[in-house]
Amino acid sequence: MRLLRNTIFSLLVGTGLAYPGSDNRQAPVKHPRAAGYAPKEPPLTTPWTDKVGTDPWPEYPRPQLQRAQWQNLNGVWQYQNASSLDAVQSPPFGQDLAQEVLIPSCLESALSGGHTIGIQGSYTLYSWFSTSFKVPSDWNGQDILLNFGAVDYEATVFVNGKKAGFHRGGYFRFSLDVTRFLKAGQENELLVFVHDPTDDGDYVIPIGKQTLRPSHIFYTPCSGIWQSVWIEPVSTNHVSQLDIDGNMDGQLNMTVHTSAANTTSSALVVVKDGDNVVATHRGPTNQPFQFKVNSPSLWSPDSPKLYNITVTLGKDKVQSYTGFRTIAKGTVDGVVRPLLNGEFIFMFGTLDQGFWPDGIYTPPTKEAMVYDLEMLKGLGFNMVRKHIKVENDLFYRACDELGLLVIQDMPAMRPLQSKALPNCGSETLLPDEAQQAEFTRQLESLINQHKSFPSIAAWIIYNEGWGQITSYYPEFELTELVRQLDPTRLIDSTTGWYDHGAGDFSDNHHYSDPQCGTPFYSTASSPYDDTRIGFQGEFGGIGNNVSIEHLWNDQAAINSINQTYELDLSLEAWNYRSHVLLSELQNQVRLYACSGGVWTQTTDVEGEVNGLMTYDRRLSRVDEDQWKADIQGLYDAAAARTNKTMTAS
Known part of the structure; x- marks a missing residue:
């Protein structure tokens, strides 16, 4: 079937919203392209793979706090593997590193030009990155900030042989004032040491769906500097x-x-x-x-x-x-509902993993990233659930512009993994006290760095119990923390299961059919709680296998395709089954207390073949007319349930 080609950008004409300062940035630093850099051939390409070039992501990276003067440091850097955490004590100042790598990118990605190692079983736990830059002369007398969009997982930053700072957390931006380390009118050496344990050993950290041992619903990890790097001049008090x-x-x-x-x-x-x-x-x-x-x-x-x-x-x-x-909840005709601007809104979107076959965590281009969102908007979805990953800020800007609500997950800790015990038994790997405190700190970073995006409607703390301590109920304390940091949004404390009553949603996951705000449920989930919003946090998951040119060409991933909840042998069968499930959800909206749902998922990912599109974004499975009608049917059923008798809570 043909790829969806929506013209959503036409919706933005006439909004009067410009990208302030976008024409005033310093020209990107043209890093010398040594013979060592070339993108590798990924197991699967996208239509944007060959468009990346050596000056990737030229857009200003932080649209909610944008300055007219800035200099992009993205491009070809140097990289080499390090042997251990102790390597940070002996930085390779003034030395050429072993090979060249593209920034931003994941080391495990083909676009990085470094290792295509995630699918080959190698690890990049410790890494060195280096580049150099000159500060424009017309910035003299101002302080200089060095900004990183995201580095996975721990970054120790050196400038001209001096330690400039340290940051922990693979999903969050950070800035360092490097003024005192700089040499006016000269090249400045930037050296970054990265430690990314992912799920090595006993580490229990926020990793989302990354794993060193990819298997079906868990994927190739991302190590290193995977979002943009830039410098900008500021006043001392800025x-x-x-x-x-x-x-x-x-x-x-x-x-x-x-x-x-x-x-x-x-x-x-x-x-x-x-x-x-x-x-x-x-x-x-x-x-x-x-x-x-x-x-x-x-x-x-x-x-x-x-x-x-x-x-x-x-x-x-x-x-x-x-x-x-205004986002809130309230009682509408006796049912607790999500409200947007004082009216019940049925939120319907996809589970959006944010993985790419050529870039892993880093989309090849902004155009590619926005393409996924345009496809969803064109079909009639009004929401996207950003699943246990945090995107770069331009993703949320695009959702703001397109009109897609976002349900934002906190990246999960160590999902579904256990360790062997001396008595030959095993126990689930859960955070200890220090690891739980670090999860809490990073949850605060998620809220504080993203709470100004208008499109974000709700926060999710735990997904399906992954990393959720069971000896007590930490979600109650964390829910109150999130509420204090951001009282303007809804909170889905536990999507899926291990629901003890915290938060604003009574959220059920059920494949391959929905159980949304209904008087029936399966034992993996909890019965509907009519004091909260009835929500289908995940459903669908039905798959359709495709030919090898649209598959992640890794045998282990291909072997796991049969673990999909349901496989349909043709696109016609897949669309028929989709229609059946969406019709069933519509009945639950009409008969019960269903206020929204999340279809799994936007695209295939590695060994999963249950996307609206294949992993390469070249094949769409959807019958567009059918899907548009079914999605509109959900909104119509929700509208028919209300006569606008509402009480806010």
């Missing part, structure tokens, strides 16, 4: 983070965090609709403040209206944006 929430009443709630965190100064905020200023306000830094925008157009999947925001603090000026919307 904006370090913006917390922005615009609600349906036009109230803008903001906190302008600064590098001088213990002091209070004044920041000027200007809100624009296109070129028209709709509000200005001067507020204190490092503490919350509020002001009103009169009669804003509200953000929703049907009308994803966004407003530009400029924040000026002294000489520091940053661009951002927001959408005005």
